[in-house]
Amino acid sequence: xxxxxxxxxxxxxxxxxxxxxxxxxxxxxxxxxxxxxxxxxxxxxxxxxxxxxxxxxxxxxxxxxxxxxxxxxxxxxxxxxxxxxxxxxxxxxxxxxxxxxxxxxxxxxxxxxxxxxxxxxxxxxxxxxxxxxxxxxxxxxxxxxxxxxxxxxxxxxxxxxxxxxxxxxxxxxxxxxxxxxxxxxxxxxxxxxxxxxxxxxxxxxxxxxxxxxxxxxxxxxxxxxxxxxxxxxxxxxxxxxxxxxxxxxxxxxxxxxxxxxxxxxxxxxxxxxxxxxxxxxxxxxxxxxxxxxxxxxxxxxxxxxxxxxxxxxxxxxxxxxxxxxxxxxxxxxxxxxxxxxxxxxxx
Ligand SMILES: C[S@@+](CC[C@H](N)C(=O)[O-])C[C@H]1O[C@@H](n2cnc3c(N)ncnc32)[C@H](O)[C@@H]1O
Numbered sequence: 073x074x075x076x077x078x079x080x081x082x083x084x085x086x087x088x089x090x091x092x093x094x095x096x097x098x099x100x101x102x103x104x105x106x107x108x109x110x111x112x113x114x115x116x117x118x119x120x121x122x123x124x125x126x127x128x129x130x131x132x133x134x135x136x137x138x139x140x141x142x143x144x145x146x147x148x149x150x151x152x153x154x155x156x157x158x159x160x161x162x163x164x165x166x167x168x169x170x171x172x173x174x175x176x177x178x179x180x181x182x183x184x185x186x187x188x189x190x191x192x193x194x195x196x197x198x199x200x201x202x203x204x205x206x207x208x209x210x211x212x213x214x215x216x217x218x219x220x221x222x223x224x225x226x227x228x229x230x231x232x233x234x235x236x237x238x239x240x241x242x243x244x245x246x247x248x249x250x251x252x253x254x255x256x257x258x259x260x261x262x263x264x265x266x267x268x269x270x271x272x273x274x275x276x277x278x279x280x281x282x283x284x285x286x287x288x289x290x291x292x293x294x295x296x297x298x299x300x301x302x303x304x305x306x307x308x309x310x311x312x313x314x315x316x317x318x319x320x321x322x323x324x325x326x327x328x329x330x331x332x333x334x335x336x337x338x339x340x341x342x343x344x345x346x347x348x349x350x351x352x353x354x355x356x357x358x359x360x361x362x363x364x365x366x367x368x369x370x371x372x373x374x375x376x377x378x379x380x381x382x383x384x385x386x387x388x389x390x391x392x393x394x395x396x397x398x399x400x401x402x403x404x405x406x407x408x409x410x411x412x413x414x415x416x417x418x419x
Pocket of ligand 1: 236286311325326
């Protein structure tokens with residue numbers, strides 16, 4: 073009897089829990105492939121039978137039904153009753169995986185599939201050497217390398233938007249914005265978070281700082297979503313240039329990209345740029361302080377090994393300590409949404 077045959081049935085056995093993790097790569101690839109084929113986009117208008125869906129996607133008959141039903145078993149599709157039950161999006165996949173939806177996150181998944189899926193194959197090399205395992209393996213810098221190709225730049229920027237907007241409503245509530253007039257988002261990508269905050273708090277004005285290469289994407293997003301009269305773009309390098317002066321400085325998924333010295337530099341520069349009483353707000357998937365539970369943060373930190381020369385995710389307690397070192401007189405943290413937390417410091 074092999075290991076699989078001896079696994080307890082019902083999904084609750086100890087071996088099952090190991091195998092579920094072991095086969096996680098298969099589930100990931102089924103999801104990535106469904107996004108690549110546009111399964112959820114095809115189903116956006118109306119549910120389809122297996123035959124109709126297979127014909128739309130141009131799939132060979134051999135495994136199409138297994139592929140569709142694996143998506144059902146993963147909770148990514150619904151299927152009507154009976155042998156010819158029609159396949160349909162779930163409310164969640166309709167919202168996040170249909171290319172026509174404003175909340176589409178498929179760009180992020182396409183990026184995981186096209187880049188990270190392969191790079192994670194070299195995790196062992198990364199752990200042995202401490203070196204990144206992506207395009208910069210042989211020299212170069214992550215953003216410079218990614219941004220050489222406009223299509224990859226746009227995909228990365230949209231991926232950032234899809235991921236960061238999960239905590240947009242929570243962030244709009246978590247800060248007493250009425251006490252502040254201006255906000256600058258440092259490393260703003262397309263500026264989606266800023267746009268959301270400015271719509272939610274119409275007294276605020278904002279600027280997004282990012283590399284010059286990002287300007288076009290920022291401006292296109294602002295044209296679509298606004299508010300054009302209160303939102304500007306500042307091209308710059310957050311290490312080489314002074315940070316914009318504003319009452320609140322936001323850092324979304326920025327600190328984890330960099331080593332400790334660079335994290336400290338950015339927090340010191342934030343302190344210098346803020347007025348007395350101003351706030352720095354850092355939001356990302358902070359690892360829980362006991363380093364046992366936030367798997368997204370812990371795997372995210374391993375991802376920083378794969379992607380960057382020195383980046384790592386940290387706990388909220390670590391970050392509050394570095395804020396205090398930089399001079400912030402009061403610091404606190406607050407859960408936002410999912411694995412995302414914010415850490416704030418008041419000058
Ligand atoms: C991981 S993304 C985070 C984007 C956004 N804040 C969010 O939460 O989705 C990092 C951003 O920092 C920008 N960036 C990287 N290095 C930079 C630098 N030296 N100066 C300014 N922006 C930089 C990148 O272009 C990218 O938009």
